[in-house]
Amino acid sequence: MHPARSIILFTSLSGLGFGLLAWLGIDGDAPTGWVGFIFFAIAYALACGGLMASTFHLGHPERAIKAFSQWRSSWLSREGVAAVATLVVMGVYAFFLVFFGLQISILGWIGAALAIVTVYTTSMIYAQLKTVPRWNTPLTSALFICLALAGGALLSGRVLFAINLLVIAAIIQVIWWQQGDTRFSESGTTLASATGLGSIGKVRAFEPPHTGTNYLMDEFMHVVGRKHAQKLRAIALVLMIGLPILFLLLPFAHLFALLAVVSHLAGVFVSRWLFFAEAEHVVGLYYGKR
Amino acid sequence: MTTLPTSTEKKLGLVIDLDTCVGCHACVVSCKGWNTENYGAPLSDQDPYGAAPKGTFLNRVHSYEVQPENGSAAQLIHFPKSCLHCEDAPCVTVCPTGASYKRVEDGIVLVNESDCIGCGLCAWACPYGAREMDQAEGVMKKCTLCVDRIYNENLPEEDRQPACVRTCPAGARHFGDLGDPDSDVSKLVAERGGMDLMPEQGTKPVNKYLPPRPKDKIEEIDILAPFLAPVAEEPKGFLGWLDKTLERL
Numbered sequence: 001m002h003p004a005r006s007i008i009l010f011t012s013l014s015g016l017g018f019g020l021l022a023w024l025g026i027d028g029d030a031p032t033g034w035v036g037f038i039f040f041a042i043a044y045a046l047a048c049g050g051l052m053a054s055t056f057h058l059g060h061p062e063r064a065i066k067a068f069s070q071w072r073s074s075w076l077s078r079e080g081v082a083a084v085a086t087l088v089v090m091g092v093y094a095f096f097l098v099f100f101g102l103q104i105s106i107l108g109w110i111g112a113a114l115a116i117v118t119v120y121t122t123s124m125i126y127a128q129l130k131t132v133p134r135w136n137t138p139l140t141s142a143l144f145i146c147l148a149l150a151g152g153a154l155l156s157g158r159v160l161f162a163i164n165l166l167v168i169a170a171i172i173q174v175i176w177w178q179q180g181d182t183r184f185s186e187s188g189t190t191l192a193s194a195t196g197l198g199s200i201g202k203v204r205a206f207e208p209p210h211t212g213t214n215y216l217m218d219e220f221m222h223v224v225g226r227k228h229a230q231k232l233r234a235i236a237l238v239l240m241i242g243l244p245i246l247f248l249l250l251p252f253a254h255l256f257a258l259l260a261v262v263s264h265l266a267g268v269f270v271s272r273w274l275f276f277a278e279a280e281h282v283v284g285l286y287y288g289k290r
Numbered sequence: 291m292t293t294l295p296t297s298t299e300k301k302l303g304l305v306i307d308l309d310t311c312v313g314c315h316a317c318v319v320s321c322k323g324w325n326t327e328n329y330g331a332p333l334s335d336q337d338p339y340g341a342a343p344k345g346t347f348l349n350r351v352h353s354y355e356v357q358p359e360n361g362s363a364a365q366l367i368h369f370p371k372s373c374l375h376c377e378d379a380p381c382v383t384v385c386p387t388g389a390s391y392k393r394v395e396d397g398i399v400l401v402n403e404s405d406c407i408g409c410g411l412c413a414w415a416c417p418y419g420a421r422e423m424d425q426a427e428g429v430m431k432k433c434t435l436c437v438d439r440i441y442n443e444n445l446p447e448e449d450r451q452p453a454c455v456r457t458c459p460a461g462a463r464h465f466g467d468l469g470d471p472d473s474d475v476s477k478l479v480a481e482r483g484g485m486d487l488m489p490e491q492g493t494k495p496v497n498k499y500l501p502p503r504p505k506d507k508i509e510e511i512d513i514l515a516p517f518l519a520p521v522a523e524e525p526k527g528f529l530g531w532l533d534k535t536l537e538r539l
Contacts, residue, residue, distance in 0.1 A: 001414075057409070057410070058407050058408050058409055058428075059406070059407065059408015059409075059410075059423060059424075059427070059428025059429055059430075060406065060407045060408050060428050060429065061407070063387065063405065063406075063407045064407055066386075066387035066388070066389075066405055066407060067386035067387050067407060067409070068386075069386075069387060069388050070292045070385060070386050070387060070388050072292075072293055073292045073293045073294075073382075073383040073384075073385075074292055074383065074384050074385055074386045075384070076384065076385075076386040076409065076411055077386035077387075080386065125411065128384070128415075129380075129414055129415055130380070130417070130491055130492070131380075131414065131415060131416065131417045131491070132414070187490070188490045189417070189488055189490055189491065191354075193487075193488050193489070193490060194417075194487060194488050195354055195367075195369060195487070196485040196486070196487055196499055196501060197308075197354060197356050197367060197501070197502075199501070200356045200358055200365065200501070200502065201356050201357045201358035201359045202356065202357045202359075203354050203355070203356050204354065204355045204356075204357070205352065205353075205354060205355075206353045206354055206355040206366060207352070207353035208352065209318070209347075209350035209351050209352050209371075210347075210350070212342055212343045212344050213342070213344055214344060214345070214347070214350075214422065215344075215346065215413075215422040215423050215425065216413070216419040216422060219410065219413065219414075219423075220414075220419070281414070282417045282488070282491070283416070283417060283418065283419035286352055286371065286418075286419060287352075
C-alpha cells in the first residue's frame with residue numbers, strides 16, 4: 001500500500017491525542033485552570049490535527065460532512081461519529097475543569113470510553129479489509145489501542161503505566177510483524193485463485209493491461225522501502241519503546257519527558273509508515289506483483 | 291444507503307469467455323469512449339501524450355501465461371477485468387457517505403458521484419481492482435454496466451447492452467440476468483462451468499468467467515503421407531558411390 005503522509009499523520013497524531021484524552025477523562029485528580037488548559041489544548045491539537053490531516057487525501061474534502069451518515073455499515077463513518085462524540089463530551093468536561101475547577105467525573109469516564117472506541121474504529125478501517133491480509137487481524141486493533149494508551153500515559157506523565165503499556169505495545173507490535181509476514185500466503189489468495197486458471201497449470205502474468213502505471217498500481221503496489229523493512233522495524237522499536245522507557249527511568253526532568261514523547265512519536269511514525277509500506281493488497285496478484 | 295440489499299430482483303452481469311477472447315482491447319476502448327462521453331464525470335487521462343501516460347479505465351485486459359502440469363504447450367490467456375457487481379460487495383459497505391450502493395432492482399453497483407468524497411476506501415476494499423479514483427475529478431469511477439445504455443429507449447434495441455459487449459468482435463462477452471436460471475447467460479455458465487474470481491474472498495461475484503477449453507492433442511493425421519513415402523531408401527548411382535567412399539574414409 002502507498003504510505004500516504006496524510007494517513008500516517010492522521011493515525012499517529014489522533015491516536016496519541018485520543019490516548020491523552022482517555023487518561024485525562026479517568027484521572028481522579030484531573031488538572032484544572034491553566035495546567036488543565038494546556039493538557040487539553042495538547043490533546044485537542046493532536047486529535048483534531050490528525051483528523052484534519054486525514055481530510056487532505058480526500059478528493060472532495062468539502063463534502064466530508066456526508067461521511068457521518070453511514071455508521072450502520074461503515075467503520076470510516078463510525079470513526080467520524082465516535083471522534084466528534086468524544087471531542088464534544090470531553091470538551092464539556094474540559095470546560096468545567098478549566099474555567100470552574102469542577103470535575104464532572106461521569107463525563108470524563110464516558111469521554112474516555114468514547115476516546116478508546118474512536119481509536120478502535122480507526123483501527124477497524126484497516127483491520128476489516130480482507131484484501132490486505134497483513135491488516136486483517138484483531139491484533140491490529142490491539143496494537144492501535146495499546147499504542148494510543150501508552151502514548152497518552154507518556155504525555156500525561158504516568159510513568160509506571162507508560163512503561164508497562166510500552167512494553168505490552170512492543171510485544172504486540174513484534175507479534176503483529178511476525179504474523180503479518182506470513183498472513184498473505186496463509187490467506188489462500190493467489191494468482192491461481194485470482195484468475196481461476198490454476199486448474200490448468202502454473203499461471204504467470206505475461207503482459208499488463210497498459211505499458212504505463214495506473215491508480216491501482218500507485219495506490220496498492222508499493223514495493224520501494226520494503227528492502228529496509230527489518231532495519232526500519234528495529235529503528236521503530238528503539239524510538240517508539242526503547243528510548244522513551246530509558247528516559248522515563250532516568251531521574252525526572254521535563255527535558256527527559258519531552259524527549260521521551262518526541263522519540264515515541266517519531267517511532268510511531270516509522271511504525272505507521274511500515275504499516276502501509278509493507279502491506280500487500282491482493283489486487284497486486286493480477287499485475288504479477290505484491 | 292451502504293448496507294447491502296438482502297436480495298436483488300435481477301442479477302445483471304457479464305459472462306466473459308476466456309476461451310474466445312483474443313485480447314484485442316476493443317472492449318477497453320469502447321468502455322472508455324462511452325463512459326467518457328456519457329454518465330458521470332469523464333474518464334480523465336494524465337499526460338496522455340507524454341513520457342508517462344496514465345488514466346482512468348473501468349475495464350482492463352491482462353494477459354496470463356499458463357503452463358499445464360502435463361507438460362503440453364503453454365497457453366496464453368487474455369483476461370478482461372472490470373467490476374463483478376458482487377452480491378456481497380465489500381466496496382459498498384465501507385463507504386462512509388452512502389455514495390456507493392447496490393441497486394435492489396437489478397443488482398448493479400453504482401457510485402453517486404455527487405456524494406463521493408474521494409476517500410478511496412472502496413477501492414481498498416475491492417480485491418479485483420475494479421474501482422479507480424479519477425485523478426482529475428477526485429471521485430471514484432467504476433463500471434456501471436452501462437446503466438445509461440441498457441435501459442435507454444433512445445437507442446436501437448441491439449445497442450441496449452454494455453458498450454464492451456456490443457463492441458466485442460470475438461463474441462467473448464455476454465450480458466444478461468444471472469439470477470434467472472433460464473437466461474442465456476445462466477445456461478452458458480452452467481454448460482461451460484463458469485467460475486468466480488477469488489471465491490475465498492467471499493464477495494460472491496455476479497460476473498462469471500468461462501474457463502478456456504482444454505486444448506486438443508496434436509496427433510499425426512497426415513492423410514497424404516502414405517502417398518509421399520520416400521522413393522529410394524538407399525542412395526544409388528553417384529550419391530551411392532560417394533556415400534560408400536566417405537564411409538570408408
